[in-house]
Amino acid sequence: MNTRFSSAAELLALVAESGLHLPAFMLERDSFLTGKSVAETHEELFRRMAITRQSLQRGLSERQSSFSGMTGGNAILASASADPPVRDGFFNKAVAYSLAVNEVSACGGKVVAFPTGGSCGIVPGVLWAWHDERETGEPFRSDRMAEAFLCASAVGIVIATKATLSGAAGGCQAECGAASAMAAGALSWLMRRDAGSVFNAAALALKNSLGLACDPVAGLVEVPCVKRNAFMAVAAITAASLDAAGIRSYIPFDEVVEAMRSIGESMPSSLRESAEGGLAMTPTGKTCADRVR
Amino acid sequence: MADRPLTIFDMFGPVMIGPSSSHTAGIARIAFLARSIFDGEISAAKATFYGSLARTWKGHGSDKALVAGLLGIYPDDERLGFSLEIARRMNLNVEIISEYRMPGRYHPNTVVIELSGGGRTLRVRGASVGGGSVLLQSINGFDADLTGELDAVLVLHHDEIGVLAGVTAALAGHGVNIACAASHRREKGDEALLVVEVDDHVPSAAIAAVERIRGVISAVHVPARSC
Numbered sequence: 001m002n003t004r005f006s007s008a009a010e011l012l013a014l015v016a017e018s019g020l021h022l023p024a025f026m027l028e029r030d031s032f033l034t035g036k037s038v039a040e041t042h043e044e045l046f047r048r049m050a051i052t053r054q055s056l057q058r059g060l061s062e063r064q065s066s067f068s069g070m071t072g073g074n075a076i077l078a079s080a081s082a083d084p085p086v087r088d089g090f091f092n093k094a095v096a097y098s099l100a101v102n103e104v105s106a107c108g109g110k111v112v113a114f115p116t117g118g119s120c121g122i123v124p125g126v127l128w129a130w131h132d133e134r135e136t137g138e139p140f141r142s143d144r145m146a147e148a149f150l151c152a153s154a155v156g157i158v159i160a161t162k163a164t165l166s167g168a169a170g171g172c173q174a175e176c177g178a179a180s181a182m183a184a185g186a187l188s189w190l191m192r193r194d195a196g197s198v199f200n201a202a203a204l205a206l207k208n209s210l211g212l213a214c215d216p217v218a219g220l221v222e223v224p225c226v227k228r229n230a231f232m233a234v235a236a237i238t239a240a241s242l243d244a245a246g247i248r249s250y251i252p253f254d255e256v257v258e259a260m261r262s263i264g265e266s267m268p269s270s271l272r273e274s275a276e277g278g279l280a281m282t283p284t285g286k287t288c289a290d291r292v293r
Numbered sequence: 294m295a296d297r298p299l300t301i302f303d304m305f306g307p308v309m310i311g312p313s314s315s316h317t318a319g320i321a322r323i324a325f326l327a328r329s330i331f332d333g334e335i336s337a338a339k340a341t342f343y344g345s346l347a348r349t350w351k352g353h354g355s356d357k358a359l360v361a362g363l364l365g366i367y368p369d370d371e372r373l374g375f376s377l378e379i380a381r382r383m384n385l386n387v388e389i390i391s392e393y394r395m396p397g398r399y400h401p402n403t404v405v406i407e408l409s410g411g412g413r414t415l416r417v418r419g420a421s422v423g424g425g426s427v428l429l430q431s432i433n434g435f436d437a438d439l440t441g442e443l444d445a446v447l448v449l450h451h452d453e454i455g456v457l458a459g460v461t462a463a464l465a466g467h468g469v470n471i472a473c474a475a476s477h478r479r480e481k482g483d484e485a486l487l488v489v490e491v492d493d494h495v496p497s498a499a500i501a502a503v504e505r506i507r508g509v510i511s512a513v514h515v516p517a518r519s520c
């Protein structure tokens with residue numbers, strides 16, 4: 001089996017050649033690469049999906065609190081908001097869920113990095129919100145949801161192969177930006193079941209994050225990270241909405257990733273996770289850093 | 294090694310105790326590798342966090358992750374959050390040092406771990422390279438590049454002809470397929486460290502066979518990551 005691709009275009013060609021759909025191809029490919037059966041790989045996928053669901057439930061039901069005191073309790077506030085400006089269950093759940101998962105992470109709870117710890121709320125937040133509002137059936141056994149998680153991974157693999165998924169290397173565009181592209185692609189799959197649309201939605205989302213700094217206060221994955229998970233969930237929904245309306249990204253996905261890579265390379269190191277610039281250097285940020293060091 | 298095709302679970306993983314894949318999960322994995330290499334009871338441990346780890350280890354719980362790894366607790370095990378208490382109960386004393394200055398060739402997320410016990414010592418330098426992936430770059434003064442992604446066999450040996458061939462044959466004889474092997478010498482001395490990454494489970498008989506090879510000082514099996 002040919003498993004190597006270094007762009008979305010190459011991946012889509014391999015998918016077409018295989019006669020499978022994109023998520024089925026990703027599953028077969030993984031099984032081929034790891035030597036585990038497709039059934040085992042599927043089980044492991046379900047196991048990890050279930051863990052994201054548990055982090056989400058924990059974040060919504062228990063008040064979290066981080067070592068620094070900067071994080072905690074906002075997912076509960078978001079899910080109990082009495083009069084949110086947008087009156088849509090999917091939208092509001094996506095905001096609350098992505099916060100919930102990332103708060104659990106920031107507070108030392110169990111999560112699945114996706115693609116990183118700092119961005120781990122975005123994909124599960126969007127996908128479980130969609131599930132709870134629009135799908136029927138058992139979440140952990142849903143093949144449709146498994147397909148969506150696989151599509152998100154496919155988008156991530158292309159970004160990681162062509163560029164980076166590390167805030168220290170490429171700024172937050174590479175972490176939360178990538179996660180929003182992954183969530184957008186996955187959501188588009190749930191709506192359209194078309195591999196081209198996955199990467200169109202992903203391109204639309206990723207363009208929106210280009211240049212995003214990584215400037216975490218005190219160097220901790222909390223501020224702006226946790227709340228950014230909610231914003232990026234919304235960006236992913238917007239991208240999938242545009243894609244569903246038939247709106248194409250003028251710049252194709254592979255070129256957007258290339259742009260992300262070159263922007264990351266030209267970003268000063270003070271905006272790449274070093275906590276030496278941006279929000280980290282604000283008076284409030286510096287006070288916090290002195291307190292937790 | 295970095296060139297291997299990425300899989301779904303490289304994206305959707307690791308399963309970890311937060312907050313940081315590199316400062317929490319990665320540190321636990323480095324410490325876990327150190328424990329596996331030490332392969333004996335640890336009575337004292339010292340860890341030096343460099344660079345960005347020196348600034349953030351408290352807030353990211355890197356100390357808990359490190360101690361968890363030394364205790365054999367996996368990065369996805371919720372006991373990680375209580376590792377300091379567990380270590381205290383077991384009388385394992387772990388000293389932590391912050392080193393803000395960074396030697397130029399060190400990776401920005403570097404930890405040096407020194408272990409002792411039973412009359413032996415181990416010093417490893419590990420880098421947490423992102424997403425929970427790690428690289429052990431130095432083992433007792435030998436350069437290395439051990440990822441822990443595959444099972445590995447580390448063989449300390451005198452720099453003699455025939456050791457590599459002997460190790461290859463001993464592993465093959467136990468049905469263990471070699472994925473890659475690299476030999477590292479220290480600047481001085483006649484000892485070398487052979488790092489062999491393998492595709493299969495390594496039976497203890499294979500390690501015993503390697504240890505009987507002329508010129509081999511010691512051999513240890515380092516199991517692959519499990520999450």
Ligand code: SF4
Pocket residue numbers: 118119166167168171172173175176213214215216220221222223224225273
């Ligand atoms: S700001 Fe930096 S640390 Fe926070 S999520 Fe983004 S890349 Fe990660």
